Amino acid sequence: MGTRRMRFSRGLRVFSLIAILALIGAMSGFIFSARSLELAGSLELAGGPRLVSYEPLPEMDGEMCQWVPASAAMSAAAFRLPAQGAGEAAGGPQARPSDAEVDEVAKRSPVRVIRDPNSAYSGIAVDPVRNEVVMTDENLFSILVYDRRDNTPPSARMTEPKRVIQGESTDIEFQCSLYVDPATGDIYAVNNDTLGKLVVFPGDAQGDVAPVRWIAPPHTTFGIAVDEEKQEMFLTIQDDHAVVVYDKAAAGDADPTRLLQGGRTLLADPHGIAVDSRNGLLFVSNWGSSNQRTRPPSDVQWRGAGRETWPVHRNFSVPGSGQFSPPSITIYPIDAKGDTPPLRVIQGLKTQLDWPTALSVDPQRRELYIANDTGNSVLVFSTEQGGDAEPLRVLKGPKTLINNPTGIFFDGKNNELWVANFGNHSATVYRRDAAGDTPPLRVIRSAPLEDPAPMLGNPHTVTYDTKREEILVAN
Amino acid sequence: MAHPQIAAFARLAEGNAKPTREIAGQKTLITRTIHDMAYNPDRDEIVVPQFYAQAILTFQGGVNGNVAPVRMIFGPDVGLQNPMRVALDTVNNELYVPQERSIYVFPLYASGNVAPLRILKGPNTRLTNSSAMVVAVDPMHDLLVVTGGTGGGAQGGSGQILFFNRTDQGNVKPRSVISGPNTKLSGQALFVLYPPRGMILVASRGQNRNHPGNFVGVWSIHDKGDVPPRYTIGGPNGMLRDVRGVTLDVRSKNVIISDKYVNAVLTYHFPEIF
Numbered sequence: 001m002g003t004r005r006m007r008f009s010r011g012l013r014v015f016s017l018i019a020i021l022a023l024i025g026a027m028s029g030f031i032f033s034a035r036s037l038e039l040a041g042s043l044e045l046a047g048g049p050r051l052v053s054y055e056p057l058p059e060m061d062g063e064m065c066q067w068v069p070a071s072a073a074m075s076a077a078a079f080r081l082p083a084q085g086a087g088e089a090a091g092g093p094q095a096r097p098s099d100a101e102v103d104e105v106a107k108r109s110p111v112r113v114i115r116d117p118n119s120a121y122s123g124i125a126v127d128p129v130r131n132e133v134v135m136t137d138e139n140l141f142s143i144l145v146y147d148r149r150d151n152t153p154p155s156a157r158m159t160e161p162k163r164v165i166q167g168e169s170t171d172i173e174f175q176c177s178l179y180v181d182p183a184t185g186d187i188y189a190v191n192n193d194t195l196g197k198l199v200v201f202p203g204d205a206q207g208d209v210a211p212v213r214w215i216a217p218p219h220t221t222f223g224i225a226v227d228e229e230k231q232e233m234f235l236t237i238q239d240d241h242a243v244v245v246y247d248k249a250a251a252g253d254a255d256p257t258r259l260l261q262g263g264r265t266l267l268a269d270p271h272g273i274a275v276d277s278r279n280g281l282l283f284v285s286n287w288g289s290s291n292q293r294t295r296p297p298s299d300v301q302w303r304g305a306g307r308e309t310w311p312v313h314r315n316f317s318v319p320g321s322g323q324f325s326p327p328s329i330t331i332y333p334i335d336a337k338g339d340t341p342p343l344r345v346i347q348g349l350k351t352q353l354d355w356p357t358a359l360s361v362d363p364q365r366r367e368l369y370i371a372n373d374t375g376n377s378v379l380v381f382s383t384e385q386g387g388d389a390e391p392l393r394v395l396k397g398p399k400t401l402i403n404n405p406t407g408i409f410f411d412g413k414n415n416e417l418w419v420a421n422f423g424n425h426s427a428t429v430y431r432r433d434a435a436g437d438t439p440p441l442r443v444i445r446s447a448p449l450e451d452p453a454p455m456l457g458n459p460h461t462v463t464y465d466t467k468r469e470e471i472l473v474a475n
Numbered sequence: 476m477a478h479p480q481i482a483a484f485a486r487l488a489e490g491n492a493k494p495t496r497e498i499a500g501q502k503t504l505i506t507r508t509i510h511d512m513a514y515n516p517d518r519d520e521i522v523v524p525q526f527y528a529q530a531i532l533t534f535q536g537g538v539n540g541n542v543a544p545v546r547m548i549f550g551p552d553v554g555l556q557n558p559m560r561v562a563l564d565t566v567n568n569e570l571y572v573p574q575e576r577s578i579y580v581f582p583l584y585a586s587g588n589v590a591p592l593r594i595l596k597g598p599n600t601r602l603t604n605s606s607a608m609v610v611a612v613d614p615m616h617d618l619l620v621v622t623g624g625t626g627g628g629a630q631g632g633s634g635q636i637l638f639f640n641r642t643d644q645g646n647v648k649p650r651s652v653i654s655g656p657n658t659k660l661s662g663q664a665l666f667v668l669y670p671p672r673g674m675i676l677v678a679s680r681g682q683n684r685n686h687p688g689n690f691v692g693v694w695s696i697h698d699k700g701d702v703p704p705r706y707t708i709g710g711p712n713g714m715l716r717d718v719r720g721v722t723l724d725v726r727s728k729n730v731i732i733s734d735k736y737v738n739a740v741l742t743y744h745f746p747e748i749f
Contacts, residue, residue: 097747108743108745110709110714110742110743111743112487112742115739138477138738168685173736192507238527289527317529318556319554320554321529322525322529322549324528324549355500355501374499406478407477423478459719459720460509461509461665462722463514464731467536467537468483469724469726471486472481472514473482473483475478
């Protein structure tokens, strides 16, 4: 490294202060996370001199000084480290630890674990024949079955489910939606991520049991709806901005029978799905981000090779084609396929859509129910609405107990509306036409309402905010 | 999953702690597949890749709730395809994004439709596909470190750690490689660097979920070839079952790890590496 000069725009006193802090910083070490250079603190230099070059400090070997508290920090911009080859810098090659030290560390337990011990309801459906309500639980990887008429007393910690499907054999992890066959009571549960399976259980299944059937749909399947009349199963695929349709009895790595995908569909990060077979309509909720795809040549090997109804995979997205659109409800003919535009689109500020996640439809009254996750609300639209329409009804407010709703089900037999609240360990049920800040008729809880809900679900990346001393975790 | 979010927890949080704040909602523009993010202490910002819109979002560091990013890199000239990972170099003010068998470098504080400053790409680089690749920059040693499989997809093949000069571009060979059966690397997830001690901590997944082979392995940036980790945290045969993220709380000498199967965030006290 050649000698560099330090220049400054103010007097010697300011320079001395910076130099002293630079020395402290060098001796104390720097935090470089995988994502950043984290200097332990910040020296406020706003409006003051900026260090633009420097004299390299002597190289150091051996142990570093004790780390400086985050509150005694320096600005990264004040320091420009000299380029050094590996093995020459501070903290150079060090002796390997002994086998005993390695063994001790490997057996060390965590000092703290952030983990919710309670079920977090994500998807919900009612079996009106058996008077049961079924929920998926993304926290403890289970499917829970309760009596539909259960109502957790305010003094009770929770309601015990009638049955729980849970364990290694079940292939259940991040189940985000489900469908209950009204005739048989069979439970169809969609794994959105890690296991890549849609699993089917008999209605009376419980314990650590294997599914009686599974389907391997495209990765990131989110919503499920079934047209019982035609025995067709509809699934939304987030990654592919697509809807695929399967025979309801499909199994294994079956091909979809239809595919709805393409720029004209306006599908964009689709989540919830509902079908109205009486009126021949298909509804999809979209969060709004998407990109364009090009189907690869036939000689390219991928899961969809030679399968015309398999959605074009993310590996074939067009670089730089990404888009952000407002959230929407797109409405299609129930038999739509290919790159078919929607009949109508509900979209705009008046709609109040805010991460519209799950859908349920009342074919008789032609009403569409939306679990509006970060809106903390249920929105109700006419299935004949479109454009920047106001909802017919909005169910929202502290008395409703609605909190990050991710599941919704309209029970036409009992004229009730069920909501799975991922944000507070509860499922709440209302009269069909409830609106405003209306308390639920009944509540089923897996924990006291006041218990915090970390809402961890599929935690992937983690980083550390040194300024606030906080752990940042992304689902 | 039903509900993406970036949740903040107090350093000492445990159990079913309530997040101190949560970034979520339509205005945030985030969605699923947040497979990486970065905190920039220099400007107090959080940087997050947006997979579907092919964008890199930057939020003010203390943001809470349904709040829009303060800026984003986004557009056809950016050329991103499926961005999952990011790395920041706040000394040299650069942003790294791995792509399909390549690494794109952008100005750290750029906004809008900006082209990359340089691209590392080519068969000599030994870079594999983007879903497996993770990058980090060590400006103290002027290194670009890349982890990922040796081929075969996110969980295919064995793992490798590649070391490049920080400013390498084009079709260059890595200056050194850690790879081989003794490393026990397979199905790698994220990693973190601690340059003052030349340490690299790699989250190593097994080939399947709920795999006893999960651990966080510690190597030195001076290690080369088929060398075992100097330490392993949380296993093998420990509590980790589907490890993904790893970061450092240097002040407390802690290593913080996320695990999908345990669906939890675990903090290990590990003063040996600091």
